[in-house]
Amino acid sequence: MSYLLRGLAAGGGLRIIAADTTRLVAEAARRHQTSPTASAALGRTLTGALTLAHVLLKNPRDRVTLRLRGGGPLGGVIADAGLDGTVRGYVTNPEVYLPPRSDGKLDVGGALGPGGDLQVIRAHAPYGDPYSSSVPLASGEIAEDIAVFLAQSEQIASAVLLGVYLEEERVTRAGGVLLQALPSCDDAALALLEANVRAFQLTEAMAHRSLLEILEELCWGLEFIPLETALPLSFHCRCSEQKALTAIAYFSPAEREAMIAEDGGAEAVCHWCGEKRWLTPEQLRSISREELRCPDCSTLWYRQGQLTIVREQELCACGRAVKLPN
Numbered sequence: 001m002s003y004l005l006r007g008l009a010a011g012g013g014l015r016i017i018a019a020d021t022t023r024l025v026a027e028a029a030r031r032h033q034t035s036p037t038a039s040a041a042l043g044r045t046l047t048g049a050l051t052l053a054h055v056l057l058k059n060p061r062d063r064v065t066l067r068l069r070g071g072g073p074l075g076g077v078i079a080d081a082g083l084d085g086t087v088r089g090y091v092t093n094p095e096v097y098l099p100p101r102s103d104g105k106l107d108v109g110g111a112l113g114p115g116g117d118l119q120v121i122r123a124h125a126p127y128g129d130p131y132s133s134s135v136p137l138a139s140g141e142i143a144e145d146i147a148v149f150l151a152q153s154e155q156i157a158s159a160v161l162l163g164v165y166l167e168e169e170r171v172t173r174a175g176g177v178l179l180q181a182l183p184s185c186d187d188a189a190l191a192l193l194e195a196n197v198r199a200f201q202l203t204e205a206m207a208h209r210s211l212l213e214i215l216e217e218l219c220w221g222l223e224f225i226p227l228e229t230a231l232p233l234s235f236h237c238r239c240s241e242q243k244a245l246t247a248i249a250y251f252s253p254a255e256r257e258a259m260i261a262e263d264g265g266a267e268a269v270c271h272w273c274g275e276k277r278w279l280t281p282e283q284l285r286s287i288s289r290e291e292l293r294c295p296d297c298s299t300l301w302y303r304q305g306q307l308t309i310v311r312e313q314e315l316c317a318c319g320r321a322v323k324l325p326n
């Protein structure tokens with residue numbers, strides 16, 4: 001099981017959030033058929049989003065989205081996480097593979113960069129506009145980029161460790177640790193933390209130590225105190241058949257009939273989780289009953305369950321006066 005631990009150290013001067021995400025990163029890699037390089041990028045981003053949620057969010061229903069984009073062949077990587085321990089995400093080009101770097105690590109920075117940015121979006125449910133801020137990519141290695149984001153955009157001093165380890169192209173270890181220095185943290189504790197964190201190999205340590213043991217080691221001399229029991233983590237998407245139908249509804253009725261004629265239905269693939277759904281002709285035709293289109297040019301005027309798309313008395317794209325039923 002993937003899980004998250006929280007705790008304090010240095011007499012409350014340090015907040016620590018750590019996650020073992022091996023199982024859920026392996027599932028994400030399987031769902032999206034990612035190359036080793038893309039698995040590392042996706043795994044680090046999923047883990048980063050899960051730990052960051054516990055720094056940035058307050059309401060259990062809020063979500064945080066982490067989006068990294070660069071000029072490299074990977075295109076971009078995105079993850080969406082909440083305080084409930086659920087996360088989902090994908091990479092733009094999952095097949096992109098780069099040879100490992102000279103130190104043997106997967107070249108995530110090379111695949112993402114150069115240039116580009118890290119964008120962090122906080123969505124407050126059910127009300128409130130999403131709040132977004134971004135920083136230029138520091139290295140594209142993701143852990144460093146999150147630390148720079150926290151320092152520059154949030155004025156939070158932190159250390160971030162993220163790791164994904166693969167054996168024979170399979171994810172066998174993945175995890176992350178986010179250490180946040182609170183204003184009350186004294187310089188001696190920070191210096192000790194820096195020494196402990198420097199050159200710490202997270203996935204190597206995960207091979208023979210539990211997350212709790214790793215935190216005790218990272219906080220050597222700083223007295224780590226776990227906060228509560230572990231929070232289970234999972235790869236979880238909010239997609240549904242209804243949402244797939246809503247997406248297909250952006251095609252015109254003629255286009256939907258063509259799908260039925262050519263393929264006997266339509267396959268909708270959720271880009272967040274890779275789930276494939278087969279939509280039958282009956283389902284595709286049911287969309288037409290819930291919408292009203294211009295009789296002349298078939299521009300969508302109104303769809304059931306949505307706000308009015310075109311207002312009464314406006315003119316349609318073709319010039320016809322819009323007439324909606326009461």
Ligand SMILES: [Zn+2]
Nearest residue numbers: 237239270273
């Ligand atoms: Zn999905």
Ligand SMILES: [Zn+2]
Nearest residue numbers: 294297316318
């Ligand atoms: Zn029209």
